[in-house]
Amino acid sequence: MNSKTKSLLKIAAVIFAAAVLAYAALYGFQIAGYKIIPIKDAIKLGLDLRGGVSILLEAKPKAGEKITDDKMTGAEKVIRNRIDQLGVAEPLIVRQGDSRILVELPGVKDAERAQELIGKTASLQFISADNEVILTGENVVDAKAVYGEQNEPLVSLKFDSEGAKKFAVATEKYLEQPIAIMLDDQIISAPTVKTIITNGEAVITNMPSIEYAAELAALIRAGALPVDLEQRQVTTVGPTLGADSIDKSLKAGTIGVALVLVFMLFFYRLPGLVADFALLVYILMVLTIFSGIGATLTLPGIAGFILSIGIAVDANVLIFERIKEELRNGKSLRAAVDAGFHRALTTIIDSNITTIIAAVVLLYFGTGPVKGFAVTLIIGIAVSMFTAITVTRVILANLVSARLITNKKLFGA
Numbered sequence: 001m002n003s004k005t006k007s008l009l010k011i012a013a014v015i016f017a018a019a020v021l022a023y024a025a026l027y028g029f030q031i032a033g034y035k036i037i038p039i040k041d042a043i044k045l046g047l048d049l050r051g052g053v054s055i056l057l058e059a060k061p062k063a064g065e066k067i068t069d070d071k072m073t074g075a076e077k078v079i080r081n082r083i084d085q086l087g088v089a090e091p092l093i094v095r096q097g098d099s100r101i102l103v104e105l106p107g108v109k110d111a112e113r114a115q116e117l118i119g120k121t122a123s124l125q126f127i128s129a130d131n132e133v134i135l136t137g138e139n140v141v142d143a144k145a146v147y148g149e150q151n152e153p154l155v156s157l158k159f160d161s162e163g164a165k166k167f168a169v170a171t172e173k174y175l176e177q178p179i180a181i182m183l184d185d186q187i188i189s190a191p192t193v194k195t196i197i198t199n200g201e202a203v204i205t206n207m208p209s210i211e212y213a214a215e216l217a218a219l220i221r222a223g224a225l226p227v228d229l230e231q232r233q234v235t236t237v238g239p240t241l242g243a244d245s246i247d248k249s250l251k252a253g254t255i256g257v258a259l260v261l262v263f264m265l266f267f268y269r270l271p272g273l274v275a276d277f278a279l280l281v282y283i284l285m286v287l288t289i290f291s292g293i294g295a296t297l298t299l300p301g302i303a304g305f306i307l308s309i310g311i312a313v314d315a316n317v318l319i320f321e322r323i324k325e326e327l328r329n330g331k332s333l334r335a336a337v338d339a340g341f342h343r344a345l346t347t348i349i350d351s352n353i354t355t356i357i358a359a360v361v362l363l364y365f366g367t368g369p370v371k372g373f374a375v376t377l378i379i380g381i382a383v384s385m386f387t388a389i390t391v392t393r394v395i396l397a398n399l400v401s402a403r404l405i406t407n408k409k410l411f412g413a
Helices: 003-027 068-085 111-118 161-173 210-223 238-293 300-328 333-365 369-401
Strands: 028-031 034-036 052-061 092-096 100-108 125-126 133-136 140-147 153-159 180-183 186-189 201-204 228-235
Touching: 003 028, 003 238, 003 369, 052 068, 052 111, 068 092, 068 100, 068 210, 111 228, 133 161, 140 210, 153 161, 153 210, 180 210, 228 333, 238 300, 238 369, 300 333, 300 369, 333 369
Parallel strands: none
Antiparallel strands: 028 034, 052 100, 052 228, 092 100, 125 133, 125 180, 140 153, 153 201, 180 186
16 A cells, blocks of 8 residues: 555545544434434533523521531532422532532523522421421431441431430330431431430431432431521523523624634635634534533533634644745745644644643632633633644645645645
8 A cells, every 4th residue: 555545544534533523413323322412412501591590599607606518518418409399400509619509590480489499498307107296407416427337328317415305205106117307398218217216316227328328418417507598699591581692602603613714714725724624623522522521501611612713723823834934945845744733733732731721720710600611611722732733734744645735835835
């Protein structure tokens, strides 16, 4: 096999891989039980694009109490449990600082019910089989996941002195009967009393895993928290406004990409055409990664994506300008292409790393939309380095190596 044939095969392999990626991204397919979902069905839309309710809650401790990380974690568990009652498939619950929780509920139409359900104080009760209230959350001192003597996962409960007395009477009265533990009028566990408990310490057995036990313990602790959740800010985004944002974002993105494609083709000719192909591959790869990681797309995320498209093109501009310089210095096409990529490589890596560092800082210290922007930007930059350095180089270098392109004017020189 001669060098020309090898070069053509490499170009064909890149084009074939891009075609497979495009088909998978647009239509999806299934191989040996593994299913790839089309991008339009896999990428989730955030509150600002889909519409819904955003609620900012702030924890307020009772007199003499402090807000701890454990209490805030428990509050998050309670909120998530309540949101399940609303039927929200993709809620966003994010801690902001030490005492605030941001809750975003895409697609929720009944804003008043959402506010009422999420904002109320947790209500924990231990209920007997005949609907007698045995204990409340105020009697629970602690609840935690532990391992038993047989290394089985358990939930360990500890009550205050008043609760210990009530629980001793209840366990004697309801021996071999279930006692339901209810949080916000929902049963979260219903263990059966196996023995009379007089020391104020009990365990819940038959936990399927230690993770399940930890989840149940967090819910029980949350029901006993001495904190109220106060609504600091409520924002409602209508579905019409969200749909309008999607339309405008798609229009802006399409126009922006089209202008970039025309610019590259006009100023850089053949390399510009190759860069346009690499840019389309870049867009498909980024969107496929978004769908693969289950990313939620928001307006800041779209902004980060469009910005990363500009960064991807910028890498190609650096490379092509280096190639033109080498051609003006009298080098052959093959030598100019190799030198252009080699000389631009360090500059591209340095500039992208500095941008990634800034994005990582945003990701670490930012919240909500800022994090979404940072994640989108980081993924975009990483993929752009691959498409600019690998895809563009493979096609351009092999076109020259196969002597399919011999006219320097096609490179704008």
